[in-house]
Every structure is written in C-alpha cells, then in structure tokens.
Amino acid sequence: xxxxxxxxxxxxxxxxxxxxxxxxxxxxxxxxxxxxxxxxxxxxxxxxxxxxxxxxxxxxxxxxxxxxxxxxxxxxxxxxxxxxxxxxxxxxxxxxxxxxxxxxxxxxxxxxxxxxxxxxxxxxxxxxxxxxxxxxxxxxxxxxxxxxxxxxxxxxxxxxxxxxxxxxxxxxxxxxxxxxxxxxxxxxxxxxxxxxxxxxxxxxxxxxxxxxxxxxxxxxxxxxxxxxxxxxxxxxxxx
Numbered sequence: 001x002x003x004x005x006x007x008x009x010x011x012x013x014x015x016x017x018x019x020x021x022x023x024x025x026x027x028x029x030x031x032x033x034x035x036x037x038x039x040x041x042x043x044x045x046x047x048x049x050x051x052x053x054x055x056x057x058x059x060x061x062x063x064x065x066x067x068x069x070x071x072x073x074x075x076x077x078x079x080x081x082x083x084x085x086x087x088x089x090x091x092x093x094x095x096x097x098x099x100x101x102x103x104x105x106x107x108x109x110x111x112x113x114x115x116x117x118x119x120x121x122x123x124x125x126x127x128x129x130x131x132x133x134x135x136x137x138x139x140x141x142x143x144x145x146x147x148x149x150x151x152x153x154x155x156x157x158x159x160x161x162x163x164x165x166x167x168x169x170x171x172x173x174x175x176x177x178x179x180x181x182x183x184x185x186x187x188x189x190x191x192x193x194x195x196x197x198x199x200x201x202x203x204x205x206x207x208x209x210x211x212x213x214x215x216x217x218x219x220x221x222x223x224x225x226x227x228x229x230x231x232x233x234x235x236x237x238x239x
Contacts, residue, residue, distance in 0.1 A: 001063070001064050001066075002061065002063055002074065003028070003062060003064060004062070005026045005029065005032070005059075005060050005064075006057070006058070006060075006116070007025065007026045007032070007057070007058045007060050008025045008055055008058075008116070008119055009022060009024055009051075009053065009054060009056045009058065010055075010099055010102050010103040010106065011023045011099060011100075011103040018037075018038045018039065019036060019037050019038065019039065019040070020035075020039050020040065020049070021033055021034070021070065022034045022036060023103060024058070024060070025102065025119065026116070027111075027113055027117075028111060029109055029110075030106070030110040031107060031109055032064070033069060033070050033071070034060075034073050035070040035072060036048070036052075036073060051076050054096060054099035055085070055095050055098065055099050055123055056078065056082070057080040057124075058076055058077065058078060059076070059079040061073070061075035061076070062074065080120070080124060083127060084127055085123070085126065085127045089237065090132070090237055090238070091126060091132065093233055093238075094126065094132070094136050096230045096233065096234075097136060097228055097233070097234045098139060098140075100230050104225060104226055105143075105218070105222060105225065118143075131197075131198045132197075133202075133238055134197055134202055134207065135194070137189060137207065137211060138189050138194060138197055140211075140214050141186075141189050141190070144217075144218075144221075147222070149166055149221040149222075152166055156168055158170045159183075160172055160177040160178060160183065161178040161179075161183055161186055162177055163178060163213070163220055164220055181209070182209060182210050188200050204238060207238060208235050208238075211231075211235075
C-alpha cells in the first residue's frame with residue numbers, strides 16, 4: 001500500500017553491507033521501521049542519508065505492508081528543516097540523548113497523533129531557542145503523560161513526591177520519596193510550558209541530579225527501560 005506519512009527519525013542501523021534500517025515515529029502508524037536497500041552503495045544513495053539524522057522531521061511516501069516488520073520508502077523530503085539542531089554541539093547532545101530514550105520507550109505500532117505533534121512541536125521549539133539547557137528535563141517530564149505515568153498534579157503543597165506511585169505525599173517512604181531541591185524543581189517544571197522554561201533557574205549540579213531522578217522514575221514505570229549510553233556526553237556538555 002502506497003501512502004504518505006509524517007515521521008520523526010528515532011534511530012538508524014547499518015544492515016548488511018549497503019543497507020540501512022531506519023526506525024521512525026510516525027503520525028499515522030506510531031513506530032515504523034523502514035529498510036533502505038543499497039543506500040550506502042553510491043554517492044547518490046549516501047546523499048539521502050542526510051534525511052535520516054536523529055529526530056529529523058520527514059514527509060515519507062511509503063510502501064507499507066501490514067504483516068511485515070520492515071517497510072519501504074519510495075520518496076522522502078523534510079517536513080521541517082532544522083537550522084541549529086544538528087550543528088550546535090549543545091543541541092546535538094540533547095538530540096542524541098532524547099533520540100536514544102525515545103527509541104527505547106516507543107515500541108508500539110499504534111497511532112498517537114497527540115504524541116507525534118508534541119514531539120514535533122517541542123523539537124521545533126528547541127531548534128529556534130537560544131536558552132535551552134533545561135529543555136530535556138521538561139521534555140521528559142511531559143513525555144510521561146503519553147507513556148501513562150505522568151505525576152499527579154494534586155497536593156503539590158505536600159512535602160514529598162513518591163516516585164513509585166507518582167503522587168505527592170506528606171510522609172517519607174524511603175528510597176522512593178523525593179524532597180529538597182529535586183522536589184522544588186519538579187514542582188516548578190510541572191507548572192511550566194516550554195515558552196516559560198527560561199524562568200526556571202537550575203545549576204549544572206541540580207540539573208544532573210534532577211535528570212538522574214527522572215531516569216529512575218522512568219525505570220520504575222517502564223520495566224524494559226535502559227539508561228541511555230549518551231547520558232555521560234550530555235552531563236559533560238551541560239555540567
């Protein structure tokens with residue numbers, strides 16, 4: 001079946017000698033993997049790989065066969081052309097980190113237009129923003145809504161947040177209870193949208209500790225979640 005599908009590239013993997021497998025999150029079908037045959041064989045083919053950088057936003061004309069795991073691409077073009085995301089070392093480290101997480105947590109071939117538009121809009125915001133050191137924190141926090149474990153926003157005046165249950169509480173439950181600076185930052189970010197993110201002031205050390213807490217939250221609620229290998233690069237860049 002030949003159809004058009006808006007897509008965000010999650011990952012690419014060399015397959016055999018000249019082929020690529022590209023994993024995308026698509027507007028119409030959720031996660032879809034495409035096999036690009038012979039794309040690494042010629043200069044003309046290699047020029048096409050520029051489309052498949054991490055988190056690129058594409059319009060794909062696809063040959064989709066429902067009972068197959070790998071599908072084909074007939075035509076591809078950018079639906080949005082980034083101006084900074086792939087050539088700014090700070091932004092590219094965020095892109096590498098988020099693409100690894102998204103590739104890990106988004107597994108289902110299931111349509112979710114709200115999630116697709118959240119991702120596309122947030123990445124366009126990052127592309128156009130000059131102050132973005134806390135972007136990945138808010139992105140991950142907002143992503144939890146679409147993954148089914150968004151922190152409850154009631155009782156935010158309580159003294160603890162329980163990572164296991166996802167609720168604010170007035171008593172300490174040991175290793176799952178968050179307090180102190182991480183709790184303050186969590187409450188700030190829960191009430192913040194991307195366009196107001198610059199008002200949240202966080203030091204490098206606070207950012208790193210809050211991110212570690214967020215990743216632990218993902219681990220608790222997603223059994224197959226793996227801490228991204230690009231985490232160290234991100235921490236080094238934003239320390």
